[in-house]
Ligand code: NG6
């Protein structure tokens with residue numbers, strides 16, 4: 204509660220208005236029904252840590268545009284992704300389900316669509332409520348139902364799980380195919396140069412980073428990432444052909460921004476939902492030359508400044524169209540930060556005093572807190588009084604919360620309706636949360652406590668230099684006293700440990 208400092212004068216005014224209402228009108232449902240449907244935008248970054256956002260006052264980068272969302276809205280200090288990697292987190296934010304129910308893990312670029320097209324999703328639900336929906340940016344949730352022919356229309360993808368419009372990269376910027384897919388069709392493909400993709404074997408005569416290191420003219424790999432080369436960077440997986448359609452990394456941010464701006468311009472008169480999924484600062488970090496050298500922290504810092512700039516431009520577009528006031532805008536990241544994630548981009552050498560994970564332990568991939576404890580902020584000037592909330596909230600709660608906002612019912616047991624908390628009218632968060640790390644390992648969080656079951660395996664990812672959280676012991680931490688998870692309290696509080704273990708098992712065994 205102590206961080207929950209709603210602006211006092213505005214609160215008093217809001218309370219005064221409330222007491223003037225007849226009691227029968229004081230339920231949230233009625234208040235929302237009388238509101239014009241807000242536009243909904245989720246701005247989702249890739250591998251951005253809580254310490255990378257200056258609003259959290261932990262690191263050394265300056266992200267004024269992202270910070271402005273917190274200044275004008277609610278900054279959550281206990282916001283979580285459901286997983287410490289991309290695909291599972293994205294699965295959850297769109298379906299409201301825990302990713303381990305589906306066995307969700309990092310997907311290759313030719314994986315089939317992970318979301319069951321017969322199931323409810325956030326965009327589907329919003330469509331039903333009259334919203335026009337779009338995803339622009341990184342997808343990484345699979346496409347098609349088996350072997351994909353990239354030269355034909357891909358009939359299973361974002362458009363089949365609720366998005367009216369999609370302009371995406373299939374997986375990640377370090378995975379083939381390096382092309383954009385618009386509403387199921389590869390953009391800019393030439394008929395006489397068909398695109399072929401394989402994650403099993405190379406196509407005859409095609410160079411790779413491993414065999415032709417001299418062709419890595421843009422950036423060299425440090426770990427993995429030694430297959431097909433595009434734009435002087437070697438990637439994960441093999442591709443051949445489709446040369447005209449292959450992206451230029453330096454232009455990616457501007458392209459997604461222009462797409463996002465054009466979508467909101469086109470649909471400004473109707474309620475819209477936009478899932479704007481930026482690729483920064485995921486590897487390979489290749490910002491536009493306008494941002495090179497700007498952070499003093501090398502490519503990772505520069506990519507974050509590029510993302511912050513793009514977000515600023517997008518916010519300006521909302522302002523210019525007069526849409527900011529009634530747009531519920533959520534900013535977050537799919538998982539925690541990593542420095543060397545497979546390329547020699549000087550992210551470690553030039554880090555200086557910056558702390559991407561803030562004061563938390565671990566990072567991307569990790570069971571420790573920095574894997575999933577991410578920046579999370581929500582702005583809606585028409586409804587939200589700016590403040591800070593320390594309520595526990597997870598990205599997969601958006602489904603149930605937005606369901607109530609738009610007057611709908613959902614049947615997901617995982618997603619909790621935290622609408623009042625989301626818009627700063629309550630400081631009650633979820634009681635507990637299961638988080639997933641690399642390899643499908645899970646940990647359990649309840650209030651200030653974290654329980655990590657025993658896992659055998661490496662305690663550290665060597666190249667990434669990230670602690671996995673694996674230990675042949677049980678781990679129990681109190682995040683309030685020890686946010687850096689330095690002191691394992693499992694043997695000091697055996698009863699608490701057992702209680703946590705039981706509660707964790709209950710959730711994991713639930714349907
Ligand atoms: C890992 C990749 C890493 C990144 C990650 C997925 C190697 C050595 N590492 O396997 O570079 O692509 O997968 O990241 O290949 S995520 O943010 O999409 O989950």
Ligand code: CA
Pocket residue numbers: 249250288289485537538
């Ligand atoms: Ca990610």
